[in-house]
């Protein structure tokens with residue numbers, strides 16, 4: 083779809099040049115967004131060993147040697163880290179050795195980019211440049227005690243390795259995986275179908291919760307009172323305790339409220355089978371979310387673990403009750419950010435306390451009307467959990483929303499997880515990491531506390547200069563994640579990314595990564611939108627684009643016609659336009675405050691590739707798919723139809739389109755769509771026979787022809 087020469091286009095920094103295109107002449111030919119950024123031009127021997135962009139990605143794959151050069155390029159400098167993904171043994175070898183070699187000064191882990199000195203007896207740290215002695219054991223196999231070639235060791239060949247941590251990395255023995263569920267059983271929750279949906283998912287998946295034979299499970303239900311369940315495996319049926327004093331929460335039983343999953347599987351199943359009918363006739367409309375969280379925290383605090391809470395509507399009783407109502411007149415206004423501040427600090431304080439006790443909280447907000455997402459989400463934000471938001475959840479009315487909850491809940495229940503984690507990111511001397519983005523609590527200046535970490539957690543950090551760097555050399559970023567596996571092993575996962583240092587602005591532009599830039603700019607804009615006017619946050623994005631491309635044009639010798647941009651940044655304007663139209667940052671009163679707060683949470687936490695898909699969704703023309711679309715290809719994958727650019731020119735007046743953002747899918751059916759296409763897709767003969775409904779498979783937009791389509795139309799009605 084893109085003009086010749088627009089794809090990829092990264093030139094070696096050795097040549098210090100970029101191929102340029104003219105944005106004015108692009109017209110509707112918006113380039114496909116190449117998901118891979120420029121490859122860092124490190125020396126040949128390091129290329130295969132460098133960290134994959136999937137796990138660590140810098141906005142500038144060629145790093146300016148000084149602050150003034152960065153200021154000249156006017157591009158933001160930061161890194162995205164996805165530190166705990168599901169990886170194969172090939173991608174991430176486990177180091178089976180009792181020697182963990184680290185720099186004595188800055189504690190960097192030895193990695194493929196260090197230099198050996200003095201006939202290999204010493205090594206120079208590539209982060210702080212200190213020279214360290216190399217332990218003799220480094221050249222011996224730990225098991226056979228035979229000499230080995232150190233260059234064959236995993237930590238010298240892979241930018242990602244995992245160490246099995248010895249005793250000194252533990253403050254206590256590895257704890258069992260503990261899973262605690264809190265379920266709102268008020269009338270609204272029952273009538274919306276939430277109780278039924280959640281309990282069914284739990285019943286289907288609780289035996290697949292991550293963990294070894296020690297893993298534990300507990301469940302508390304709540305309305306205006308708290309209901310505890312004793313699940314001792316010797317009981318014939320669960321014992322229920324009701325605690326109505328929610329001001330002073332106490333445990334009604336000293337034991338068996340949290341039980342071993344394997345031992346008590348039958349009685350847990352028994353409880354989950356009974357639960358949907360236990361509250362069907364309830365008239366209790368109140369919910370005491372705060373006391374329920376406090377009770378769960380008390381139960382889980384001895385071991386740490388994960389709490390999953392399902393709340394329907396605003397919490398009405400006890401600590402943490404939220405009585406703020408949405409002021410719709412503030413939507414999109416200069417004062418909107420005031421309503422995005424938490425209405426109370428209970429959830430943040432609780433999260434910090436939970437973080438200290440190694441407890442992470444995942445929140446599922448499923449009510450109708452205003453939910454005060456910005457307040458309640460704090461309990462996940464600072465405890466390294468995730469907040470999921472399902473506006474106007476109703477199992478019968480919106481079956482697609484129910485499917486989404488079931489799908490996401492299954493993923494949350496069964497995905498692998500790391501417990502009791504901390505993460506630190508180190509940067510080469512002259513650089514420092516600051517302004518962290520993601521869900522965590524900063525324990526000391528650069529140590530992120532993550533009571534639990536999942537493959538869906540991602541983080542970003544901004545980088546600043548402390549000193550000049552040496553052009554021609556390499557700089558590096560190293561992240562170290564110390565965590566406990568659900569099988570009771572303490573491990574350290576280390577990622578190291580090496581990048582070339584350059585001394586001219588053309589090379590900086592040649593290495594600029596449009597996806598990484600878009601992701602970081604969006605995160606920075608969210609921070610700004612939370613403390614200042616939305617228009618300020620939006621202007622900051624536009625200004626970066628104007629300044630950066632203006633700087634590029636000014637630097638082109640002899641000038642250039644039109645609006646030149648480096649080939650590797652040709653899609654940046656389109657992607658940033660997608661950011662500006664996203665519910666997190668768009669103007670106007672159509673974005674409800676909860677929707678805004680949820681969008682902010684997603685922007686701050688989604689892994690980069692998912693985030694960019696959110697800003698620049700895939701668009702497919704379903705009325706003209708190739709013959710083989712939908713069949714299984716040679717690689718075993720379903721063959722998808724080709725994507726088309728996100729421009730109005732590409733939309734036909736009789737088309738049927740699918741827009742997919744990674745989270746939402748929308749189908750756009752035009753009024754003149756051919757009957758045979760409608761029949762093939764929906765089993766109806768005529769447009770008027772379609773039954774559109776929000777949350778179901780079909781979403782109709784009756785505009786013929788479809789003028790004014792923009793990359794964010796997909797998100798208008800979520």
Ligand SMILES: [Zn+2]
Pocket residue numbers: 185186187188189190207208209210211212
């Ligand atoms: Zn060091």
